[in-house]
Amino acid sequence: AVVSELVEGSANVVTLIPDGQDPHDFEPSAKDLETINNAALVVANGLDLEEGLDEALANAQQAGVNVFYVADHVTVLDIVDVNDHSDHGHVHRGADASHSHSQDPHVWLSPHTVREALPALAKAASDALEVDLAAAQLALDNELAALDTELLSLFSAIDNCQLVTGHNELGYFVDRYGCTVVAAIISSTSTNAEASARNT
Numbered sequence: 001a002v003v004s005e006l007v008e009g010s011a012n013v014v015t016l017i018p019d020g021q022d023p024h025d026f027e028p029s030a031k032d033l034e035t036i037n038n039a040a041l042v043v044a045n046g047l048d049l050e051e052g053l054d055e056a057l058a059n060a061q062q063a064g065v066n067v068f069y070v071a072d073h074v075t076v077l078d079i080v081d082v083n084d085h086s087d088h089g090h091v092h093r094g095a096d097a098s099h100s101h102s103q104d105p106h107v108w109l110s111p112h113t114v115r116e117a118l119p120a121l122a123k124a125a126s127d128a129l130e131v132d133l134a135a136a137q138l139a140l141d142n143e144l145a146a147l148d149t150e151l152l153s154l155f156s157a158i159d160n161c162q163l164v165t166g167h168n169e170l171g172y173f174v175d176r177y178g179c180t181v182v183a184a185i186i187s188s189t190s191t192n193a194e195a196s197a198r199n200t
Contacts, residue, residue, distance in 0.1 A: 002114060003043050005140050006122060010131045011040065017050065027052040036060050041128035043121065046071035047105030068124045070107055073117040077104040077171045110172035111148040115141055151177055
């Protein structure tokens with residue numbers, strides 16, 4: 001959605017992982033691989049969220065395809081076991097962010113975090129498409145800022161915001177909006193992990 005809005009009218013955006021499909025389980029088809037290899041720019045989350053695409057994206061990069069990892073351009077949080085009631089700790093953005101197994105990949109669940117990546121994303125898209133996306137970038141940044149402000153207001157009105165989640169996916173959200181995840185059914189950042197006996 002973010003990429004589509006940013007490049008609207010300048011590029012055709014193809015979403016490889018369809019709505020409802022678990023990104024941890026997705027395996028690309030031959031047609032998907034062709035789409036990747038012919039793209040002007042591939043935008044991926046990074047941090048091994050799209051595990052089934054890792055090899056395809058690495059091969060595409062080696063072949064000269066522009067691959068942009070969103071997680072390389074944000075302040076990444078450490079993975080924690082919320083069932084141990086630990087807090088998320090900050091780690092710095094870096095070139096290795098998209099290839100780490102120790103960091104939280106769910107960067108899109110905070111508009112504030114998405115805003116952090118937006119300047120680099122807009123530049124990558126502008127360069128790849130050879131168009132000026134400054135106006136679209138500004139409009140999208142304003143939208144994300146307004147959403148962030150609305151969420152800050154909504155959650156600041158809750159005295160003790162406690163959440164239970166399916167797996168460890170809300171780190172960026174709770175870090176930004178002052179909630180606490182008191183339990184996760186699957187104590188992992190991936191839905192491929194199994195639920196522990198104490199959580200079922």
